[in-house]
Amino acid sequence: MVAAVVIVLDQWTKHIAVTELVFRNPYPVTSWFDWMLTYNTGAAFSFLADAGGWQRWFLSAVAGAVSVFIVVWLFRLAPEDRVLVTPLGLILGGGVGNLIDRINLGHVVDFISWHYHGWYWPAFNVADAAISVGAAAALWIALLGSSPQEAIPANDASRSE
Numbered sequence: 001m002v003a004a005v006v007i008v009l010d011q012w013t014k015h016i017a018v019t020e021l022v023f024r025n026p027y028p029v030t031s032w033f034d035w036m037l038t039y040n041t042g043a044a045f046s047f048l049a050d051a052g053g054w055q056r057w058f059l060s061a062v063a064g065a066v067s068v069f070i071v072v073w074l075f076r077l078a079p080e081d082r083v084l085v086t087p088l089g090l091i092l093g094g095g096v097g098n099l100i101d102r103i104n105l106g107h108v109v110d111f112i113s114w115h116y117h118g119w120y121w122p123a124f125n126v127a128d129a130a131i132s133v134g135a136a137a138a139l140w141i142a143l144l145g146s147s148p149q150e151a152i153p154a155n156d157a158s159r160s161e
Contacts, residue, residue: 001089002085002086002089002090002092002093003089003090003092003093003096004093005093006089006090006092006093006094006097006126006127006130007093007096007097007100009126010093010094010097010098010125010126010127010130011097011100013111013125013126014097014101014109014111014125014126017035017037017109017111017125018037018109021035021036021037021111022037023037023038023039024036024037024038025037026113032114032115032116033112033113033114033115034113034115035111035112035113036111036112036113036123037109037110037111038110038111038113038123039105039107039108039109039110040107040108040110040123041055041056041106041107041108042055042059056102056106056107059102060099060102060103063095063096063098063099063102064099066095067092067095067096067099070088070091070092070095071092073088074088074089074092083141084138084141086134086137087133087134087135087137087138087141088134088138089134090130090131090133090134090137091130091131091134091135091138092134093127093130094126094127094128094129094130094131094134095127095131096127097125097126097127097130098125098127098128098131108125108127109125110122110123110124110125110128111123111125112124112125112129
């Protein structure tokens with residue numbers, strides 16, 4: 001369900017960006033945030049963007065394989081690992097959202113631009129944000145547990161003796 005919501009929201013916002021924004025013409029929202037339509041033929045941070053075209057199908061294959069892996073992982077989650085459903089759903093939805101663009105358009109539509117005093121973060125989209133939040137949450141859970149009580153036991157019996 002999380003993945004489906006991310007995919008719909010991602011594709012809807014990209015449709016609005018493509019139909020309402022002018023390519024590479026920033027539409028200021030605040031002093032540090034613009035809507036700006038741009039296209040990325042590469043991966044995160046435009047990695048492989050200038051690779052000559054082969055990266056479209058390579059990155060599509062990687063995204064497809066990772067998506068299948070996540071779906072299988074979700075179905076095999078043990079009951080105690082169900083806390084990973086939302087983070088994995090965010091990653092899956094973001095990956096599929098960008099995969100749809102890459103297959104249909106040959107590039108990913110980006111339109112969110114953050115900047116500060118001449119420094120610009122690479123433009124991104126809802127799918128990218130979902131992947132980042134999902135990955136951070138999954139990492140948090142893997143390293144620290146799903147709650148503060150799991151991360152720092154209140155009464156650790158193994159230390160009392």
